[in-house]
Amino acid sequence: MTYDLIGDVHGQFSKLSSVLEHLGYEKRKKVYSRKDHCAIFIGDLVDRGSNSREVIELVKRMVEEGHAEAIMGNHEYNLFGYLTEGAKGKFLRPHSQKNERQVRETLASYSGHENALDTHLEWISNLPLYLNNKDFRAVHACWDKKSINYIKKSVGRKMDKEILIGSYKCGTKLEQAVKMIVSGPEMSLPDKIVQRDIDGNLRHNFRYKWWNAIKKSTYQEVAVKDSYQLPAGKVVLPTDFVNREYDEGKKPVFFGHYSMKGKPSLMKSNVCCLDWIDKRNRIGVYRLKPGEKLTHKNFKFFF
Structure with a gap:
């Protein structure tokens, strides 16, 4: 299996479609796939761009058909909190001007598609916080061993709505672990x-x-x-x-989140950030074949 690890998309549906096609994925019955390839979405599918609904639907279908995996980013986590009521009918994430501005484009993309919003929010709530297989590790912001171990032992890899609601309780170990993983230190x-x-x-x-x-x-x-x-x-x-230094003897770790500037490059021989920004808002991709060492030539920066 070859993995195509894809950085923060942020509502850019047309660019994501172009990236997948450039990577050799073909669209059949509204689902992108490529034989012996698996797309790995590193989180932050939503916000900023104007087509978050379409992006979520595309990725959701790929995951459900077994052609992709996706993990939760801080923007998905924030969107869930903004739209979910907790105790006493208050939203988990305050509806401040700053927070409203962050989700404005995303919510606009669901205008007239309210049923899709409910479905997508439920799907988002079940996204794992990290991936850890024999070939690589992936997380949206920070591979923090303590936080990963806490999540693994206390709630398991699979998240759900009630766990996420609990993670919004300030000062708890769950809140600290989730926020460290999706937002970083x-x-x-x-x-x-x-x-x-x-x-x-x-x-x-x-x-x-x-x-x-x-x-x-x-x-x-x-x-x-x-x-x-x-x-x-x-x-x-x-x-x-x-x-939290990531030793070079460990298997590769991939993450997004950091809006890096300049020419895309590896952070270390086994550390790869996929979120790079420029005036064109291109999407970072790394193609990983099991057993290969990370190399700059496999890092792509599309559209």
């Missing part, structure tokens, strides 16, 4: 620095390269993005900092 921005993220939201924290050793590193070396105006000194680690 962050550090506070120093010296009262505030930045805007890709969606225009103000941020007081920054995402860092958890897969590397962090000790004695500078802020610029640690931060995922080079757009932050960070001081030149060594990073000040929080007292509860956990080293």
Whole structure:
């Protein structure tokens, strides 16, 4: 089996269709497939683009027919929380201006298709948080051993609506594990620095390269993005900092989430981020054949 690992799609239905066709997948009875190939969707199928409904339907059909696997991203997790009521009739994710703006395009794509929204939300709630087979590991944001083990032992690989509702209870081990896996670890921005993220939201924290050793590193070396105006000194680690360095002797791990800039490249010999951005909002893909070492030539950046 050859795996085609596909990065964050974010509602770009036409581009995703073109990517699959370029990869040699053919559409039969509304389902894309290719013999001896399996597409792996790394999460964040929704938001930003204008066709999230169509993207979810395409991926859902591929998964149900056995031609793909998909894992949950933070945008699917947030969408579930935004649309699901918890205790006392309150939505799990507040309907703030920031949160409404994030899901606006997604909800617009379901206008006139409310039944599809219910069906898709149920499907999203059952998406696994990670994949771990003999050939590779995949997660949306962070392969955190402690969080993965907690999920594996407490709820198993398969998620459902009630588990996700429980994960919105602040301060619980379940909440911490789920959010670490789908959103990854962050550090506070120093010296009262505030930045805007890709969606225009103000941020007081920054995402860092958890897969590397962090000790004695500078802020610029640690931060995922080079757009932050960070001081030149060594990073000040929080007292509860956990080293999550991904050793090069482990099997390959793939993730998305980080909106990397520049020419797509491997993070390490066995670490691959599939979420890269440019003015064309292209989609990152890595073709993996079992037993092969990761190589830059198998990294594609489409459309």
